[in-house]
Amino acid sequence: MSLLTIGTVAFDTIETPYGKAERIVGGACTYISYAASYFIDQINLSAIVGADFPASEIEALKARGVNLEGLAIKEDGLSFFWEGKYHLNMNSRDTITTDLNVLADFDPVLPESYKSSAYVMLGNLTPAIQKKVLDQLDGSQKLIAMDTMNFWMDIAMEELKEVISRVDLLTINDEEARQLSGEYSLVRAAQKIFEMGPKFLVIKKGEHGALLFHKNDIFFAPAMPLAEVFDPTGAGDTFAGGMLGYLAKSDDVSFENMKRALIYGSAMASFCVEKFGIEALKNLSQEQINERMKQFSLLVHYTL
């Protein structure tokens, strides 16, 4: 099955307790696409970059089988830029800079072949752009998922809620779930968010894993305990890419299969944080992914 991915394709400057990386390639859509590429070969990417974006990085995405027909390159613009600094615990970070650059006037025009993508992952970016993409779909989608962040809740809450009302699955972190719902309890927050439209909700809790909510059911996927976390940037997007990639591959959106998809998402995210930026996601083998899935199974297996 095919997967449409949208979001930022960007440059990031990242500072963690392990060091600083200046202007490395990042962006929500980049992480989502790399992660999903280990599950399916029909990934339709829609994003925008400036003339500063390296051709070699575009080739690297192509080499992973990502369809870049929907990648706009604005010759007189600069790519989206984000700078963040992580606190010592690596679970929280401060955004130092967000330069929208070419994203500010991105008007995505989906290639005809993208419009019937069976699965859609609207990565984190301007809600108005997420909406424009939804408006162009042909209505045949099996599952539409979206991610967002506090940045957009702060400046575009009404537009964001409109997009949320049109998706099946929302992924956000715990603080964002509280901000969006006005509820401290995540269980209550989930019920409020269901009233806004989505049938499924994933609440990401960084190194403490992720929760999947559907009706009155809850499933918990841990994060892999790792000796060294170098850079958590993109873990949430990688999680979403792994999850949607697996769902598109298995073409089954039952709650039971979503549980498995959540663990695949956690497995992909565990690779992502082991290196700076997208480095760890460029050359994984199927064996490495299978091995990590086994470790997850051992991590949560017990007998009553």
Ligand code: AMP
């Ligand atoms: P995550 O760590 O999963 O939240 O994703 C980090 C990625 O999101 C970075 O590579 C950034 O380029 C990108 N990013 C940061 N802020 C935003 C924003 N406001 N909108 C879209 N993408 C963003």
